[in-house]
Structure formats: C-alpha cells, structure tokens
Amino acid sequence: MAKIQKLRVNGTERAIDADPQSSLLTVLREQLDMTGSKYGCGEGQCGACTVLINGTARRSCITTVGSTEGREITTIEGLEHHGRLHPVQDAFLAEGAALQCAYCASGMIMSAVALLKTNPHPSEQEIAAAMEGNLCRCGTNPRIIAAILRASQAHQEAGA
Amino acid sequence: MRHDPTVSSTLEPERYEFCAPTTHRFELQRRDFFKLLGAGVLIISAVPEAIARQESGARAPQFGEPLPKEISAWLHIGENGVTTVYTGKVEIGQNIRTSLAQAVAEELRFPLERIELVMGDTQLTPYDMGTFGSRTTPTMNLQLRKVSAAARETLLALAAKQWNVDAGGLVASDGKITDPGTKRTVQYADLVRGQQLSQIIPADDPLIPASQWTVEGQSIAKVDARDFVTGKHRYPSDQTAPGMLYGKVLRPPSFGATLVSVDAPSQDFVNDVTFVHDGDFVGVAAASSEAAAQAVAAIHATWKEQPQPSRTELFDYLKNSPVEAKGFEGASRYETGSVDQALASADHRLKQTYHVNYIAHAPLEPRAALAQWSGETLTVWTGTQRPFAVRTELAQALRIPEDRIRVLMPDMGSAYGGKHTGECAVEAARLARAANRPIKLVWTREEEFTWAYFRPAGVIEISGGVGLDGMIAAWEFTNYNSGAAGIRTFYDIPNQRIVFQPTRYPLRQGSYRALAATANHFARESFMDEMAHAVGQDPLEFRLKNLKDERLRAVFQAAAEKFGWGHAQPAVGHGFGIGGGFEKGGNVATCAEVAIDPSTSEVRIVRVVVAFECGAIVNPDNLKSQILGGNVMGIGGALFEAIDFDNGRVLNARFSKYRVPRFSDVPQIDVVLVDRKDLPSTGAGETPLVGLAPAVGNAIFNATGKRIRSLPMAPHGIKSA
Ligand code: FES
Numbered sequence A: 001m002a003k004i005q006k007l008r009v010n011g012t013e014r015a016i017d018a019d020p021q022s023s024l025l026t027v028l029r030e031q032l033d034m035t036g037s038k039y040g041c042g043e044g045q046c047g048a049c050t051v052l053i054n055g056t057a058r059r060s061c062i063t064t065v066g067s068t069e070g071r072e073i074t075t076i077e078g079l080e081h082h083g084r085l086h087p088v089q090d091a092f093l094a095e096g097a098a099l100q101c102a103y104c105a106s107g108m109i110m111s112a113v114a115l116l117k118t119n120p121h122p123s124e125q126e127i128a129a130a131m132e133g134n135l136c137r138c139g140t141n142p143r144i145i146a147a148i149l150r151a152s153q154a155h156q157e158a159g160a
Numbered sequence B: 001m002r003h004d005p006t007v008s009s010t011l012e013p014e015r016y017e018f019c020a021p022t023t024h025r026f027e028l029q030r031r032d033f034f035k036l037l038g039a040g041v042l043i044i045s046a047v048p049e050a051i052a053r054q055e056s057g058a059r060a061p062q063f064g065e066p067l068p069k070e071i072s073a074w075l076h077i078g079e080n081g082v083t084t085v086y087t088g089k090v091e092i093g094q095n096i097r098t099s100l101a102q103a104v105a106e107e108l109r110f111p112l113e114r115i116e117l118v119m120g121d122t123q124l125t126p127y128d129m130g131t132f133g134s135r136t137t138p139t140m141n142l143q144l145r146k147v148s149a150a151a152r153e154t155l156l157a158l159a160a161k162q163w164n165v166d167a168g169g170l171v172a173s174d175g176k177i178t179d180p181g182t183k184r185t186v187q188y189a190d191l192v193r194g195q196q197l198s199q200i201i202p203a204d205d206p207l208i209p210a211s212q213w214t215v216e217g218q219s220i221a222k223v224d225a226r227d228f229v230t231g232k233h234r235y236p237s238d239q240t241a242p243g244m245l246y247g248k249v250l251r252p253p254s255f256g257a258t259l260v261s262v263d264a265p266s267q268d269f270v271n272d273v274t275f276v277h278d279g280d281f282v283g284v285a286a287a288s289s290e291a292a293a294q295a296v297a298a299i300h301a302t303w304k305e306q307p308q309p310s311r312t313e314l315f316d317y318l319k320n321s322p323v324e325a326k327g328f329e330g331a332s333r334y335e336t337g338s339v340d341q342a343l344a345s346a347d348h349r350l351k352q353t354y355h356v357n358y359i360a361h362a363p364l365e366p367r368a369a370l371a372q373w374s375g376e377t378l379t380v381w382t383g384t385q386r387p388f389a390v391r392t393e394l395a396q397a398l399r400i401p402e403d404r405i406r407v408l409m410p411d412m413g414s415a416y417g418g419k420h421t422g423e424c425a426v427e428a429a430r431l432a433r434a435a436n437r438p439i440k441l442v443w444t445r446e447e448e449f450t451w452a453y454f455r456p457a458g459v460i461e462i463s464g465g466v467g468l469d470g471m472i473a474a475w476e477f478t479n480y481n482s483g484a485a486g487i488r489t490f491y492d493i494p495n496q497r498i499v500f501q502p503t504r505y506p507l508r509q510g511s512y513r514a515l516a517a518t519a520n521h522f523a524r525e526s527f528m529d530e531m532a533h534a535v536g537q538d539p540l541e542f543r544l545k546n547l548k549d550e551r552l553r554a555v556f557q558a559a560a561e562k563f564g565w566g567h568a569q570p571a572v573g574h575g576f577g578i579g580g581g582f583e584k585g586g587n588v589a590t591c592a593e594v595a596i597d598p599s600t601s602e603v604r605i606v607r608v609v610v611a612f613e614c615g616a617i618v619n620p621d622n623l624k625s626q627i628l629g630g631n632v633m634g635i636g637g638a639l640f641e642a643i644d645f646d647n648g649r650v651l652n653a654r655f656s657k658y659r660v661p662r663f664s665d666v667p668q669i670d671v672v673l674v675d676r677k678d679l680p681s682t683g684a685g686e687t688p689l690v691g692l693a694p695a696v697g698n699a700i701f702n703a704t705g706k707r708i709r710s711l712p713m714a715p716h717g718i719k720s721a
C-alpha cells in the first residue's frame, strides 16, 4: 500500500508518512503534533475532532488520510491569522463561561465556522441543529449557542 | 444537622473508589522555596493544628527550620512582578483556576493577569486529598484569601518601613502601594527585591467582607481562555515527550475474567513493538497508537471467565445481596420518633419503590497518561481529580517510594467525579518501565465506558404516612447500594427511619457528580409529589407546609415565582413539575415543563427554572455555567442514560449506543441566583442538578397521569417505561 507522504494543513504542505487508511485525527496529532483537534469517540459521534476539509466540517477521526489528498485541511490551529483570532474564537472568548473544561471547544468552533460560512445569520434553532453532532459533556450548550449568535452578529457588524 | 459546616466536610460516604487516606508528606525547607522561586515574599497557609504547634514555642519560626507538614497552600510575590500561588487543587473544567485567582487578586490587590496558579503537581504543590465534593470554594478559596490578605499586610509593612510612616495610612491597590499624603508609590515587585521574607499565616487575618468585594463576585472569563480557543492548551492526552511511544493494554473479554495463557507475539511485530506481560497485565508499546492497537489485536490470549450478573436482574440482585461494609461504603441508619406506629395510624399511607440504573461519567476527554522514567524516578502527567492519591497508587503498584514519583495534572477535559483513580497512570508507567521509553496511553471511548467506574445503581423504598391536613407524620426511606449522600429528608417529619443498606454490586462503581443525592432526591421528591396528590394539595404548597428551613423555602419560592407556578396551566400534552432539596451547603429548587410527543411518546424538556443559593456568590457567570452545565448533564441521567450490561460485558460502550444530551435535548434554562452575602460560600459543581430528575418526573405525571419511578425515565419514550 503506497504511503501518503504529504498533507496540506492550514495553508502549508506538511510531510507525513502514513497508510492511506490511517485516521486523519491520529496523523494530525501524532505525526504533526497538532493536538488542538481532540479525540472523544473515534466514531464520528462527538465532534471533538472536527476540522474543515475544503471548507466543510468533517470528523477527522473517521476521515482517512488517503481521502484528503489534494485537499485543504483547516484545523483549530489555523484559524488565527497574524495574531488575530477568527470571529468565532473571539465570540467564544467573549461568551467566557462557554468554556468549562473546553475540551469540546475546538470541535465546536470548527463546526461553527463551517456553519457561518454557509449560513452567516442562523437562528438559534438552526445553530442547535447544525451543532447536534458536537457533544459538550460539561453542558455549556446554551452558552455555545449564545457564542455562535454573537459571532454571527459580529460578522454582520463587520459588514461581512 | 442542616447547614452544619462540619457535615461531610472532607469525605462523604460512598466514595467507593477511595483507598486508605495518604499520610501527609511534605519535606520542603524554607530555603528551598527561595531557591525554587527566587527572592520575594512567601506566605504559607498551614492547617490550624500545625500553626498551633509552631506557635506554642512562643517565637517566630526561624529561617531554615522545617515547615509544618500540613500545609494547604502558599503564595509567592516575586521581584519579576508575578505572584505565584501553589495549591494541590486541580482544574477540571469547573474554572477554579479562575475563581481562585480572583480570590487572590481581591485580597492582594494585585492585577489578575499577573497571578499564576501552580496546581496539582505533587512535587511543587502542597498535599491535597483531591478536588471533589464541591469543597474547593469553601476551603481553598478561603485559605487563599487569607494568605493573600497576609501578603498584603506584609507589603504594607515593608513600604511603611521604607518610607518611615505608619502602615495604616498607606493604600494597596493594583500591585502597588501608595502614600496618599505624599503621592509616593511603589510597586510590589520593587518592594520585595532582594527580600527573603516568609511567614506562616496566623488564623485571624481580616478579610474583605463579601459586600465590599470588587474582583470576587464579578464575572471573570476563564483566565487562560485564549489557549483553549486556539487549541494551544495541552490537556493530559496532548502531552508528549521526546522518544515517546504509544501504549495499549489488552483488556479481558468480561469483568472478572482471569488470564490463562497468552501466546508470544509473532516475530514481525516484535521488531518495532514492545510486548509486556506481567501477571494479568498484557500490553504493548509502539510508534503510533494505530500500530499499538493493531499489535494488541494480534495477541492471542485465553481467559477464564466468571459468570456475572446482568442488567435484567440488577435490581433484584441489589435488593437481595446485602453486605456488611465498613468505612466509606458502610451502612447508616437514622431514626427518630416511632415510625411504625405513626405509619399505622396515618390517614393516608403510601409505599413505593424507585430504581436507578448505572450511568457513566463519559468525560469528553477519556483517561490519559504520559509516563516517563529517568532511572528509578518516575514522572507522570495524567488527568485526575486526585494527583496525590494517584502518586500513592503508582507507588504501590510499582513498589517504589512516593518520593521518587512526581504526578502532574495539566488542566483536563473534565471528570464529574469519574477520575479519582489512577489506573491509566499505572498502566502507562508499567509499559514505560518495560519499554524503557516514555509512554503515552489514552483510553479509547470503549475502554472509558467499560473499565472506568460507574455511578452506582440503586433501589429505594419509601413508605410515608400523611394526615388529611397535609402534614407528613411518618417517613421510612431505605436506599440499597446507590449511596447515602442526600439521604436525609429536610422536611419536618416527626417520625423517621432512614437507612442506607450497602449491597454486593455487579459493576465497578464510584463517585459521580452529586453522588447519590441525585437518586435520593429523585425518590424523595417524586414521593412528595405522590403524597401531595394523595391529599389533593398543590405540590408546592404541600412542600412548603412541611418545610421550615428558610433557605430552602426561599429557593422553592424563587423558582416557583420565576416559573409562574400556580398561574399558567400547561398546554395539552405538556406538564409542570417541581422538585428541590439541599446538599453540600447548597439549596436548590427546580421547576420543569415537559412536552410528550403524541406519536413517539418521547419526552422533551421544554423549560427549566433552577433557583440556587450557595451563600455569597464568588463568580456569578461561572456559577451560572455550573448550574446550567449540571442540569444539562442531568438530563441524560433523568431521561435516557443507562449502562446496559450482560454477563460481565458492557453492551453500549459507545456514544452511538449510549445516548448523552445533545443540543436538541437542551431546553430553555432560567437560572435564579440567590446571593447571600452574609453566608459563607459553598461549592456549586454538584447540588444544582439534584432537583432536575424529580421535577421532570413530576411534570411527566402532570402531563400524562403516568408515574415513572425509574431512572432513566424515558429511554425510548414513556410507553416502554
Ligand atoms: S473523536 Fe471524532 S467525532 Fe468523536
């Protein structure tokens, strides 16, 4: 089986050495030491491992590295640009208590970024529906919805 | 016994997973501190007996003499303008790193962003039994405030000496001291330059009263929040070390199985995989977690299995297997008046049985550890609520002295009472010793669902006698196995018999957020509802009639008012319910509205109002989050979470099979905070959730006339319940 030798992550080509069947999450964490994407279940049920692939939210734990060839992967580490956080990250900070243990936060933020791309001004119900695949065991769900609403408003104010 | 701060002050019953308490061991010398921390001012908080012993010599402790061993925390103000606080408490998502820093900022009058907390590092922080039981706010918060107040006084005295003025006229604020008369100011950092001042604090430092708090009592965002939204924070499972390998342990096919034989692994994985076999312990170390998993899958092992009880017989098993147990698991019995007589003569008699299934904590970050040996010393980074207890576990398992082990606890992906033990740390350390390399071991979700411990299942029987006037005359309450926390009734009942009966139990069990208070409140508050209906009274009115305690009455009234109890009527297919109680110094009342889907009979919680009072509020925003979080989490145990098991195997050890609350399950939750600045602050991580299950159950009854006496109440709607 030919190994996969490179991955495009956060705008940079990174050298890896992985079986095509390897999980993207494992490769990100173990080969590239990008530990912002988290393991929570390994079966696509919790969303802790969410990354963007060509702009769409994907569960990296059940995504094989082979399937990402030639695609652009964005992880939580890649949201910040020149020291400026993504509006969703800012909103999670502003809605401070949305973070309890925050282990779910990177997956939540990535899912929210993807949501706001396709639906810049979602209703609370639309947010809840879009985030259904992301678990927060600390139960900060109402705060997370508030954070995403806040991000969508910031978006609006910025005239985006 | 109500509101008695000595009740459940350190350990409570049913901490099943706890082993014998560790002896306090702390051998740092005063000079070691300054070597470690640099010049500055050092304030140490020691438990009262230790101070008394030192003070009985009627002299100030001398430089270089050993410190009292029972230290709870210390604080150091350095020349670099940073204040460092050391505490054995750990951050598990309850944001005490923030609330404790707030306490220090308040008393020290020091900028929050220059306060650093070193937490849960067995080498650097004082011994601590563990972070559990909602004890951090009432104890550590108070101690740090005292330490910080003492530091402030020391700095004021230093400045007064320098300027040759009276300290009473000086003002400390924002990390500097000002003389209002001359407008001179000096930074703390400059004051402490070159100093090696240390002090063990006297017990009576004046504290700023809650009504004058400026930093405490405010909503402050998580102190290092930016690291969490950028993915930079390293949780236990994110730790790495040079040369690190990944570990994996071979698990038995069922609980209680013993290893009969294991085949030597075939040659091709011997090359890059280390195979470890030591007694019943079999595991591997490999260059990646996938390679480790493949290697374990390739091992051929034979196990001898033991027949194990299954879930279908769970409640009969518990009911019929009483045991004599001691210590944390021991039986308890409370009796007053003459219950049998009062029951016999009551106008209405009711008797019901309630069931509570096993549930799992399922913290989003499973157990994880990185173990590294250097010669005969061991360092382990691991996610635990009890780093010092894990050190003891490691010492026992590896047969090395504790002083050769350092356990560090990076802020972790939560626990909810589920990470009191160190099994993953021990496994990583064993693999690391055999492989002679640092080993990281992260449990899979299936392992976490199977080999961690569970919230105990239980059977609760209640008999009650109530008069036509709605006064409860007799109360008999027996809890089998689930636990004694929150077992006593807070209603004023003249005749009571309350028993906790330990039993044999089929699954490994232990602490879970709020312990058995959830089960006991569910049964008690459901039964209260049944009695209210038996005498034809409004459930709230009936409760208040039988309740004298002012604090609890206040939260019941606050919740009812916010909810509109007694005013609005539920829509068709909807129902209202109420429940509440008292535990760990906190008072809670919960009102819930549910809606039943007519076709599926699924229960949806539409709205919840939680009124909570835990004394003076330290950080309202974070408190609100704790209350929201507890209630969201509580939805799972109330409606659908249950561990399914058969003959020693967990059948639903995945999120795809074990349903936990998701966004669509979360109702509108209104939190009413009752701030009592005149009362000491108590913890809030647990109690706020105990009213939810009974409020929801009572609402289901209100909607359908169907009484559900088993948790979870509606795993597949209420038809099947
Ligand atoms: S770890 Fe990928 S969805 Fe849970």
Ligand code: FES
Pocket (backbone or CB within 6 Å): A098, A099, A100, A101, A102, A103, A104, A105, A135, A136, A137, A138, A139, A140, B093, B364, B413, B414
């Ligand atoms: S904050 Fe802990 S899992 Fe979401």
